Amino acid sequence: MSIKFEVIKTCKQSGARLGRLETPHGVFETPFFMPVGTQGTVKTLSSEEAMAVSEGLILANTYHLWLQPGMDIIKAHGALRDFMKWDGALLTDSGGFQVFSLTDMRKITEEGVDFKHHKNGSSLFLSPELSIQIQEVIGADIIMSFDECPPPYADDAYMKESVERTLRWAKRGKDALRTDQALFGIVQGGLNKDLRAMSAKGLIDLGFPGYSIGGLSVGETKEEMYEITKFLDGILPFDKPRYLMGVGAPDDLIENVINGMDMFDCVLPTRIARHGTAWTTKGKVVIKNQTYEHDTSPLDDHLTGWQATESKAYVRHLFKAGELLGKRIVTMQNLMYLKHLMKEIRQAILEDRLLDFRDQMKKTTNYFKTR
Amino acid sequence: MSIKFEVIKTCKQSGARLGRLETPHGVFETPFFMPVGTQGTVKTLSSEEAMAVSEGLILANTYHLWLQPGMDIIKAHGALRDFMKWDGALLTDSGGFQVFSLTDMRKITEEGVDFKHHKNGSSLFLSPELSIQIQEVIGADIIMSFDECPPPYADDAYMKESVERTLRWAKRGKDALRTDQALFGIVQGGLNKDLRAMSAKGLIDLGFPGYSIGGLSVGETKEEMYEITKFLDGILPFDKPRYLMGVGAPDDLIENVINGMDMFDCVLPTRIARHGTAWTTKGKVVIKNQTYEHDTSPLDDHLTGWQATESKAYVRHLFKAGELLGKRIVTMQNLMYLKHLMKEIRQAILEDRLLDFRDQMKKTTNYFKTR
Numbered sequence: 001m002s003i004k005f006e007v008i009k010t011c012k013q014s015g016a017r018l019g020r021l022e023t024p025h026g027v028f029e030t031p032f033f034m035p036v037g038t039q040g041t042v043k044t045l046s047s048e049e050a051m052a053v054s055e056g057l058i059l060a061n062t063y064h065l066w067l068q069p070g071m072d073i074i075k076a077h078g079a080l081r082d083f084m085k086w087d088g089a090l091l092t093d094s095g096g097f098q099v100f101s102l103t104d105m106r107k108i109t110e111e112g113v114d115f116k117h118h119k120n121g122s123s124l125f126l127s128p129e130l131s132i133q134i135q136e137v138i139g140a141d142i143i144m145s146f147d148e149c150p151p152p153y154a155d156d157a158y159m160k161e162s163v164e165r166t167l168r169w170a171k172r173g174k175d176a177l178r179t180d181q182a183l184f185g186i187v188q189g190g191l192n193k194d195l196r197a198m199s200a201k202g203l204i205d206l207g208f209p210g211y212s213i214g215g216l217s218v219g220e221t222k223e224e225m226y227e228i229t230k231f232l233d234g235i236l237p238f239d240k241p242r243y244l245m246g247v248g249a250p251d252d253l254i255e256n257v258i259n260g261m262d263m264f265d266c267v268l269p270t271r272i273a274r275h276g277t278a279w280t281t282k283g284k285v286v287i288k289n290q291t292y293e294h295d296t297s298p299l300d301d302h303l304t305g306w307q308a309t310e311s312k313a314y315v316r317h318l319f320k321a322g323e324l325l326g327k328r329i330v331t332m333q334n335l336m337y338l339k340h341l342m343k344e345i346r347q348a349i350l351e352d353r354l355l356d357f358r359d360q361m362k363k364t365t366n367y368f369k370t371r
Numbered sequence: 372m373s374i375k376f377e378v379i380k381t382c383k384q385s386g387a388r389l390g391r392l393e394t395p396h397g398v399f400e401t402p403f404f405m406p407v408g409t410q411g412t413v414k415t416l417s418s419e420e421a422m423a424v425s426e427g428l429i430l431a432n433t434y435h436l437w438l439q440p441g442m443d444i445i446k447a448h449g450a451l452r453d454f455m456k457w458d459g460a461l462l463t464d465s466g467g468f469q470v471f472s473l474t475d476m477r478k479i480t481e482e483g484v485d486f487k488h489h490k491n492g493s494s495l496f497l498s499p500e501l502s503i504q505i506q507e508v509i510g511a512d513i514i515m516s517f518d519e520c521p522p523p524y525a526d527d528a529y530m531k532e533s534v535e536r537t538l539r540w541a542k543r544g545k546d547a548l549r550t551d552q553a554l555f556g557i558v559q560g561g562l563n564k565d566l567r568a569m570s571a572k573g574l575i576d577l578g579f580p581g582y583s584i585g586g587l588s589v590g591e592t593k594e595e596m597y598e599i600t601k602f603l604d605g606i607l608p609f610d611k612p613r614y615l616m617g618v619g620a621p622d623d624l625i626e627n628v629i630n631g632m633d634m635f636d637c638v639l640p641t642r643i644a645r646h647g648t649a650w651t652t653k654g655k656v657v658i659k660n661q662t663y664e665h666d667t668s669p670l671d672d673h674l675t676g677w678q679a680t681e682s683k684a685y686v687r688h689l690f691k692a693g694e695l696l697g698k699r700i701v702t703m704q705n706l707m708y709l710k711h712l713m714k715e716i717r718q719a720i721l722e723d724r725l726l727d728f729r730d731q732m733k734k735t736t737n738y739f740k741t742r
Binding site for chain 2: 039040041043044045046048064068069072073076077083084085293294296306309310311313314316317318320321323324325327328329
């Protein structure tokens with residue numbers, strides 16, 4: 001197994017975990033957030049910039065890279081880290097989420113999934129073994145079992161069938177693995193605790209170096225999400241990392257760290273950045289708003305990085321003028337903010353005051369307002 | 372006068388000039404190329420990146436900045452250099468070219484030009500005095516007289532009337548100047564040598580610290596362009612910088628340096644970059660071509676900068692995948708190439724071998740093929 005993980009400390013106030021994850025390409029303190037580099041770049045950023053605004057660990061999407069540029073081109077460069085010149089650690093998803101969210105005309109069988117290319121409609125097939133083979137070529141440090149990601153409000157009968165199949169797929173993926181990449185199992189089961197428990201226990205019986213939680217942040221309420229992570233905190237092994245997939249809003253990060261989660265990724269910070277919503281230490285800033293037209297104050301006077309020093313009026317101007325630099329500045333800002341937030345969260349765990357920290361953030365920012 | 376210029380050396384083989392231009396924000400060897408930062412950013416680049424891929428001198432567009440963000444916002448930051456955090460030297464055009472190329476429903480009077488906003492159609496007016504006032508707020512080191520830029524094939528009667536008016540506008544601009552910014556006069560006259568001579572001599576009589584050549588690279592042939600610059604080389608004062616506006620293709624740069632030109636700007640290298648055409652030391656590379664699909668060789672193995680080290684297959688992938696990073700990589704590449712080219716040109720002048728250099732480039736690159 002190519003990763004090592006240990007919980008260093010548990011927050012006396014909240015139960016949150018402070019851990020240490022060792023990978024072949026870096027050692028990271030948990031909990032951490034990973035920016036998403038879907039297609040060999042964190043959108044708008046160079047690899048050097050992605051390094052500056054992350055902990056040194058990013059996620060790449062198996063589904064997208066499989067289709068474009070394709071495995072032979074990545075292999076010709078060595079692996080994804082050579083293709084995109086990324087010096088840090090890498091994690092890939094299994095492709096399952098994209099198959100179930102981007103494509104239609106799917107046919108799920110025991111063997112795998114037949115589906116259509118999300119852009120050109122050509123016929124494609126993915127299976128647990130193929131997902132592992134693709135992830136071997138991409139060459140990430142941490143990879144994922146191929147899973148079905150059913151809608152959160154699917155009926156129990158279907159959800160049970162799906163969870164059982166995903167468990168069988170997890171075993172097939174594990175059996176297919178030929179490398180020392182760290183393969184995580186993915187817990188599914190929607191909002192049904194019995195199924196979540198069945199899924200988690202099935203994966204624990206198989207034995208993985210880490211456990212992912214899929215099928216959340218897909219349309220359910222925040223309260224429903226938190227209830228599931230809190231429930232799984234009591235089931236998942238203490239000494240293995242827990243990766244909550246697709247979650248990255250500031251309030252969700254804090255709440256789920258309190259619920260025992262260690263790793264996070266999400267496209268939200270980079271996606272909203274490209275539409276002009278900045279996350280700052282003072283809260284959410286919708287930069288296109290008229291109110292910032294003459295605002296010469298820096299985008300964020302508490303953060304480092306050149307993006308934080310640009311004036312709000314300048315960043316607003318770039319968006320108004322359609323200049324691509326604006327998207328990049330806010331992308332860097334949002335990721336730099338999450339890096340800062342996770343560092344503050346880890347410090348609060350260390351000092352047994354994560355609940356105080358959350359309450360303070362509720363008072364001083366607008367990140368919790370939508371709850 | 373806030374700039375100083377001297378010709379250090381004339382190429383014995385070609386007659387090209389090697390000079391030294393001193394500005395309040397840097398000393399530059401001529402001939403040089405200036406990237407265009409139309410709206411407070413060289414498109415896709417941060418100011419730090421623009422510095423790395425330029426000589427330290429860029430152009431900003433008066434017309435665009437006047438309309439967005441507008442003068443009060445720039446003034447609130449200090450000047451454009453504060454707004455966009457640009458540490459180098461700056462040059463602004465007069466707005467004339469945009470008024471005549473982007474807008475319609477113009478009405479030209481002795482006083483100035485009434486026209487419609489190129490996007491929202493609102494009524495606007497620019498005059499020689501107003502252009503100077505706007506350029507004072509932007510605060511560039513070198514600024515331009517407000518000029519009319521008629522189409523190159525306008526009839527002689529109209530062209531004469533226009534040249535005479537532009538001369539009167541140049542005097543009004545000079546009279547309106549209240550700062551120590553270096554105001555250049557712009558030679559117009561299309562492809563008519565008599566009118567070009569009249570325009571140049573009229574400006575020389577007024578006396579400017581530098582002379583720009585406008586109305587070229589606007590639809591005429593390369594031979595017609597070169598004939599006019601060669602002609603003006605014999606008329607413009609030896610000891611003042613000559614700025615050929617809107618010219619930046621590699622072959623045009625060399626030919627016009629041979630014709631005695633010192634300064635250049637053009638949107639071409641950055642515009643074609645965003646569509647995937649890279650200029651490299653080996654010639655033009657249309658990166659989206661299938662031929663680069665598996666090409667793991669670097670974009671340019673003779674240039675410095677991280678952009679040059681990215682593989683052609685990776686850059687092609689970014690364009691195929693619609694990733695904005697691709698546009699930035701090629702933008703940096705094209706500007707870095709021009710910076711390199713101008714350095715080679717200056718070295719060739721110093722060593723009295725610019726014609727040899729041109730002939731060598733004709734043999735080893737595809738930049739001259741379209742002639």
